[in-house]
Amino acid sequence: MRRLLNLIRNxxxxxxxxxxxxxxxxxxxxxxxxxxxxxKNTAQPAATSADWKAQLxxxxxxxxxxxxxxxxxxxxxxxxxxxxxxxxxxxxxRIEHDLPPEQGxxxxxxxxxxxxxxxxxxxxxxxxxxxxxxxxxxxxxxxxLLIRPLKRWKVLLxxxxxxxxxxxxxLIILFVASFxxxxxxxxxxxxxxxxxAYTNGNVTEINMLWHIFTTYGxxxxxxxxxVTFAFMISTVFRNNTLAVGISLFLxxxxxxxxxxxxxxTWVKYVLFANIDLTVYTDGIPVVKGMTLNFSLLVxxxxxxxxxxxxxxxxxxxxxxx
Amino acid sequence: xxxxxxxxxKNIKKxxxxxxxxxxxxxDVNAGEIFGFLGPNGAGKTTTIRMLFGLISMTEGEIxxxxxxxxxxxxxxxxxxxxxxxNPEMYKYLTGYQNLVHYARMYGNIxxxxxxxxxxxxxxxxxxxxxxxTYSLGMRQRLGFAQALLHKPSLIVLDExxxxxxxxxxxxxxxxxxxxxxxxxxxxxxxxHQLSEMELMCDRIGIIQNGKLIDIxxxxxxxxxxxxxMRVTFTVDNVTKAKACxxxxxxxxxxxxxxxxxxxxxxxxxxxxxxTAFVREDIRVSGIDKESKTLEDKFLEITGGSGIx
Numbered sequence: 001m002r003r004l005l006n007l008i009r010n011x012x013x014x015x016x017x018x019x020x021x022x023x024x025x026x027x028x029x030x031x032x033x034x035x036x037x038x039x040k041n042t043a044q045p046a047a048t049s050a051d052w053k054a055q056l057x058x059x060x061x062x063x064x065x066x067x068x069x070x071x072x073x074x075x076x077x078x079x080x081x082x083x084x085x086x087x088x089x090x091x092x093x094r095i096e097h098d099l100p101p102e103q104g105x106x107x108x109x110x111x112x113x114x115x116x117x118x119x120x121x122x123x124x125x126x127x128x129x130x131x132x133x134x135x136x137x138x139x140x141x142x143x144x145l146l147i148r149p150l151k152r153w154k155v156l157l158x159x160x161x162x163x164x165x166x167x168x169x170x171l172i173i174l175f176v177a178s179f180x181x182x183x184x185x186x187x188x189x190x191x192x193x194x195x196x197a198y199t200n201g202n203v204t205e206i207n208m209l210w211h212i213f214t215t216y217g218x219x220x221x222x223x224x225x226x227v228t229f230a231f232m233i234s235t236v237f238r239n240n241t242l243a244v245g246i247s248l249f250l251x252x253x254x255x256x257x258x259x260x261x262x263x264x265t266w267v268k269y270v271l272f273a274n275i276d277l278t279v280y281t282d283g284i285p286v287v288k289g290m291t292l293n294f295s296l297l298v299x300x301x302x303x304x305x306x307x308x309x310x311x312x313x314x315x316x317x318x319x320x321x
Numbered sequence: 322x323x324x325x326x327x328x329x330x331k332n333i334k335k336x337x338x339x340x341x342x343x344x345x346x347x348x349d350v351n352a353g354e355i356f357g358f359l360g361p362n363g364a365g366k367t368t369t370i371r372m373l374f375g376l377i378s379m380t381e382g383e384i385x386x387x388x389x390x391x392x393x394x395x396x397x398x399x400x401x402x403x404x405x406x407x408n409p410e411m412y413k414y415l416t417g418y419q420n421l422v423h424y425a426r427m428y429g430n431i432x433x434x435x436x437x438x439x440x441x442x443x444x445x446x447x448x449x450x451x452x453x454x455t456y457s458l459g460m461r462q463r464l465g466f467a468q469a470l471l472h473k474p475s476l477i478v479l480d481e482x483x484x485x486x487x488x489x490x491x492x493x494x495x496x497x498x499x500x501x502x503x504x505x506x507x508x509x510x511x512x513x514h515q516l517s518e519m520e521l522m523c524d525r526i527g528i529i530q531n532g533k534l535i536d537i538x539x540x541x542x543x544x545x546x547x548x549x550x551m552r553v554t555f556t557v558d559n560v561t562k563a564k565a566c567x568x569x570x571x572x573x574x575x576x577x578x579x580x581x582x583x584x585x586x587x588x589x590x591x592x593x594x595x596x597t598a599f600v601r602e603d604i605r606v607s608g609i610d611k612e613s614k615t616l617e618d619k620f621l622e623i624t625g626g627s628g629i630x
Contacts, residue, residue, distance in 0.1 A: 006426035013423065017414050140410035144468065147374040148427035149400035318377035 003150060007158030008165070015128065015166060024124040028170060029177045032114060036181040039105055039113070052100050056091040063088050086198045086282075093196060093203040107190040108208050110182030115212065117174055118219035122226055122251065125167040129231040130243030132159045133314070137238040142319055152315045160231060160310075167223060171216060199281070222275050225299065226251050228306045235310040262286050274298045325352045327401075327476045327508035328373065333382035335368060335532075342368050344532040345382075350476065350508045355498055357523030357540075358512040359620065365532040366512040370406060370480050373510075375399060386476060400428075404478035409465025413454040417445055417464050420453060421471065428472045435471065442497070443467045458485030466494070477501065478510045483518060495522050516620050528620065553592060554584040556608035557599065566602050570595065582608075 015021050063084050070080050094101055105113075133156070136142040146152060183191075195211035197204050230247035234240065254272030261267040268274070268287040274295035279285045285295075326349035335343040343365050350356045360366050371377045373384055375391050375398075384391045389398035411420045421440070425431035440449050443463040453461065462485050469477055477498075483491045499522075501507045513519055519526055520540060527537040557563045563583050567576050577584040587595075589611060599606050 003427065003429045006429060010423050010426055013419065014412060014415070017412075017419065139413070140408065141412055143374075143376060143406045144410065144424070144465075146376060147399060147402070147404070147406070148424070149396040150427055151395060316378075318371075320371065320377060 004154055004158060007150065007154060008162050011132065011158055011162030012165065015132075015162060021128070021166075024127070025170060025173055028117070028120060028124070028174055031117060031120065032174065032177040032181050035114060035117075036110070036185050039110065040185045053095050056095055056101065060088050060091050085201070089201070089203050090196050090198060097205075099194070099196070105182075105186055106193060107179070107182040107186050107188060108193055108195070108212070110186055111175070111178045111212055112215060114174065114178035114182075115215045115219060117178075118171070118216065118223060119251075121167060121170040121174060122223040123248065124170055125163060125223060125227045126230040126247045126251075127244055128166050129163045129227045130234045130247065131240045132163055132234065133231070134234045134238045134240040134243060138240065146319060153311060156235070156311060156314045160228075160307075163227060163231060164224075167220075167227060171220070175212070175216070218276070218278050221277055221299065222251070225271060225275055225302060225306075228303060232306045232310045236313045258286055268294070269298060271298070271302050326350065327352050327387060328510070329385040330369070330373075331383050331385065333369070333372060333384060334380045335365075335372065335377070336380040342532050343372070346529070346532075346534045347382075348527055348534060348537055350510045352475070352508050353502050353506040354524040355502050355509045355511060355522055357519040357526040358510060358529065359514070359516065359519055359526050360512075360529035361514060364529045366529060367407060367480060368532075369529070370404075370478055370510075370512060373478060374402065374404070374406060376406065400472070401475045402478060403469035403472060403474035403476070405465040405469055405480055405482065407480050408484070409461050409468075411453045411461060411464055411468075414452060416452050417449040417456070417460075417467075420464060421449075421468060424468045425471055431471055435473075439467045439470050442470065444493070459487060459490055462486055463490075466497075474507070476508045476510070480512050481514075482511060483513070483515065491518070498522060550586060550588055552584055552586045552612045553589070553595075554582050554608075554610040554612070555595070555599070555606055556582045556610075558605040558607070562602055563599060563604050566598055566604065567595070570598060 067081065067084050070084075071077060091101075093099070136145055145155060191208075193208055194205040195208045197206050197211070226247055229250070230243045233243035233246055237243065250272075254275070258267055258270055258272045261270070265287055268285075268290050273286040273290075276283075277292065277295060280292040280295070285291075328350040330346055330348050333343055333346050334341065346365075346369060348356075358366050358369070368377065372379050373386075373391065375395050379392065384398075386398040387401050391398045411417075412423070415423065418436070418440070421436050425436055440446055443466050445460065445463050445467065448456065448460060453464065456464065462482065466479075466482070469479070483494060486494060498509055498511070502509050502524075511519070511522060523540055525537060525539050528535050555563060560578050560580065560583055564576055564578055567574075567583065567585055571585065571587065574585055574587065592609065592611075596606060596609070
């Protein structure tokens with residue numbers, strides 16, 4: 001166990017002695033700051049707070065009217081009803097509990113927007129994952145690495161865990177940076193603001209930090225799957241560029257692919273049809289009848305298959321590089 | 322000297338596709354000896370060494386190190402082996418010291434003092450804090466040697482270890498190896514195609530060709546010290562007269578001559594007769610050189626000089 005930890009320390013040392021690692025993490029911070037400046041300069045001036053209750057009441061009346069229209073027209077009733085219902089109930093909750101709506105951007109709004117940058121974290125982690133095994137083969141260092149009293153699976157596991165740790169580092173940096181930048185630009189006053197969640201027809205207040213945490217969590221499903229995939233390609237083909245290329249290609253075209261194939265029911269077994277779990281809280285799954293449990297099972301199956309392939313290839317391979 | 326085998330190669334075979342890369346090789350490397358593994362390029366030296374390190378699998382046979390099978394008991398078997406496979410490829414963006422720390426961590430019981438000791442031994446003290454990318458090949462070779470020694474292995478395996486070392490470095494390296502073998506009773510296996518090198522360094526030599534081990538002998542047997550037939554070169558003032566004289570003495574032997582000397586392959590016990598004959602003929606002899614067969618001659622003799630067949 002101690003030597004496994006030592007292995008992870010080694011991987012970290014190698015990772016953080018390379019300039020490219022710092023460039024990636026630095027870029028993440030630069031992007032957060034840059035985004036802060038842009039959103040500050042283009043932000044709408046905040047509306048006067050006095051009449052927000054009247055505004056929301058007016059909104060609700062309008063929405064009620066359009067809802068009636070939709071129901072008589074009978075087009076896309078289900079989806080529209082759900083989203084309008086959610087908005088109306090949230091407004092009512094705000095009026096009743098004296099919670100002004102988020103005007104323009106707030107600290108938490110900024111942090112939530114920047115959760116989109118998790119795809120950037122995915123990109124960077126894919127680059128790391130693509131290089132961590134292939135790199136040892138390319139430089140020939142794999143030989144001196146594997147002639148130690150540690151079985152190959154331990155070496156591979158340490159590399160995988162080091163990649164996951166890098167992703168965690170990057171996520172923490174993203175969160176802290178966007179929190180600080182958001183606070184500086186939009187004041188830290190908004191920290192205590194709650195998040196209004198809409199579940200099963202009821203509006204509930206939840207801790208904002210928990211909300212951000214779940215947002216990150218959902219985004220990390222994609223990250224974890226694509227990084228594991230890149231790691232597998234890197235291990236199987238020992239080719240850094242190929243691993244980055246294929247992973248990024250799939251990451252960006254996966255959803256499109258699923259949409260194109262959505263008329264076939266087997267598409268529900270495709271990884272990308274299951275990678276966005278938010279459809280089960282507010283959205284519609286690609287194929288009707290898919291459930292959260294189904295998606296979790298499919299994801300687990302892919303995850304296990306990717307790792308088993310990496311493991312088999314790495315432990316059985318003749319190292320003749 | 323003890324002859325406890327540290328590494329035992331037992332009928333190892335490696336088949337890739339239909340080609341037998343290694344064909345039924347068996348030998349031992351004993352404690353306290355330097356075993357030379359000699360063969361032309363492509364003969365299977367590196368493949369055999371990779372199998373010893375568990376880098377590639379065996380099709381048949383087994384390799385036992387200190388009683389543990391490399392296939393079935395990898396961690397225990399490999400724990401007492403140190404070495405370099407082909408080039409000493411290190412992490413170029415790390416310093417020499419960080420590289421050593423990296424390897425030391427994988428054993429779990431190597432102290433900082435041990436690392437410093439090894440650095441001093443290979444003479445890298447001055448440059449150990451520099452990045453490996455600034456090292457010369459000779460320095461990388463030294464660093465490679467350092468990582469091989471870190472965990473005080475009982476078997477050291479070095480693949481072409483003197484590549485990139487200058488003559489002084491090679492001499493120093495040879496002295497190190499000799500000490501490790503003699504004083505610490507370590508088994509050392511060195512592969513090389515540099516024959517003269519092997520002759521100076523090794524106790525026993527195994528010759529591999531086309532995946533087969535064709536001969537194992539001690540260096541002394543190899544060189545056949547008591548061999549009597551050799552080429553003798555006489556430096557004389559009158560080559561023509563000397564040639565006539567030799568032709569008279571040895572009718573059926575060929576002589577080779579240039580302007581100042583003449584050579585003949587004879588039994589060394591006949592040298593005094595020749596000198597006497599020369600003196601009688603008034604030929605002034607200013608030098609006699611005996612050329613015993615070198616390992617190289619022997620090697621070419623055994624392998625038929627075919628190189629990669």
